[in-house]
Amino acid sequence: MKVSNLKKSDCTICSIxxxxxxxxxxxxxxxxxxxxxxxxxxxxxxxxxxxxxDSSGLATLIELFQRMKKIDGKLRICxxxxxxxxxxxxxxxxxxxxxxxxQESALEGF
Amino acid sequence: MILEYSPKLLPExxxxxxxxxxxxLKPFCTDSDLLFDIKLxxxxxxxxxxxxxxxxxxxxCVFVKIEATDQELVxxxxxxxxxxxFNNVASPTSQxxxxxxxxRGVFLIKNFMDKVEYxxxxxxxxxxxxxIQDKKLI
Numbered sequence: 252m253k254v255s256n257l258k259k260s261d262c263t264i265c266s267i268x269x270x271x272x273x274x275x276x277x278x279x280x281x282x283x284x285x286x287x288x289x290x291x292x293x294x295x296x297x298x299x300x301x302x303x304x305d306s307s308g309l310a311t312l313i314e315l316f317q318r319m320k321k322i323d324g325k326l327r328i329c330x331x332x333x334x335x336x337x338x339x340x341x342x343x344x345x346x347x348x349x350x351x352x353x354q355e356s357a358l359e360g361f
Numbered sequence: 362m363i364l365e366y367s368p369k370l371l372p373e374x375x376x377x378x379x380x381x382x383x384x385x386l387k388p389f390c391t392d393s394d395l396l397f398d399i400k401l402x403x404x405x406x407x408x409x410x411x412x413x414x415x416x417x418x419x420x421x422c423v424f425v426k427i428e429a430t431d432q433e434l435v436x437x438x439x440x441x442x443x444x445x446x447f448n449n450v451a452s453p454t455s456q457x458x459x460x461x462x463x464x465r466g467v468f469l470i471k472n473f474m475d476k477v478e479y480x481x482x483x484x485x486x487x488x489x490x491x492x493i494q495d496k497k498l499i
Contacts, residue, residue: 272376273408303397305404306465313460334397341472342465343454 254282262293262361264354268300271308279308283315292324295357299330304338316347329357362389364427369419372412379404382427389429390492398473399434399490405466406438406486414440414484433475434490444482 252269263286271279286294296312312328319326329351331339339345351357364385370378383400390396407423415421421441428435451458453465471477476489 270376272404274373274376303400305401305408306463306469307408309465310462313462317460334394338401338469342468343459347459 252278263291264295264297266297270303271301272305273307276307276311279311287318295327295329297330297354301335304335327351327357329354362429366425367422369422370411371419372408372417375404375407386429402470402473402488405469409466410438410440414442433492436488439485442484444484447479447483
């Protein structure tokens with residue numbers, strides 16, 4: 252799994268590439284913890300290159316959601332492939348996360 | 362085709378083990394959507410068996426039996442733990458549990474397989490996935 256960040260004004264776009272599973276979740280958690288250290292308050296997670304997520308990956312995202320809530324930050328998720336989106340929907344986590352079709356719509360009004 | 366394994370797995374070894382099993386299922390299932398569902402359920406069930414059943418004890422085995430036909434895939438996984446109350450698992454989709462960091466594995470398995478049964482006080486799971494949809498698409 253690869254994580255790359257791109258700054259767009261006061262927002263950080265975090266693009267993930269690869270599966271999010273039990274073995275890759277710890278690396279993702281470390282990348283997310285870096286956001287807290289840098290006091291980043293607006294984050295868009297781009298899922299375009301994420302073909303798979305399991306329950307440990309969902310937990311890692313919830314941790315980030317909770318951290319962002321604590322600091323009154325904003326978190327959006329975009330470009331989620333259909334099967335991965337289905338995992339969010341089945342677990343009802345699409346109610347917790349703001350999910351957008353693409354980066355452009357996620358950036359709108361952010 | 363029948364595959365049987367009894368590895369002594371640690372949680373971090375589960376994704377690779379799952380990948381190996383999935384590669385052997387390719388002759389029976391080529392549909393990527395079905396493979397996604399099977400992978401998710403298999404991985405979650407194995408992690409439950411290794412992490413919660415065997416308590417990550419490297420000396421304990423998980424017994425895996427896979428039967429694949431043109432019509433369906435049957436996966437049985439048994440761990441060496443005490444089992445769990447599978448009738449009393451909190452729903453992770455209720456508002457109170459939505460932000461909880463654990464408790465989604467059993468729920469995902471139930472939703473991504475067609476039939477799920479537990480035996481031996483919960484230490485054995487049997488999951489069935491129909492492969493007919495896949496065959497229609499070929």
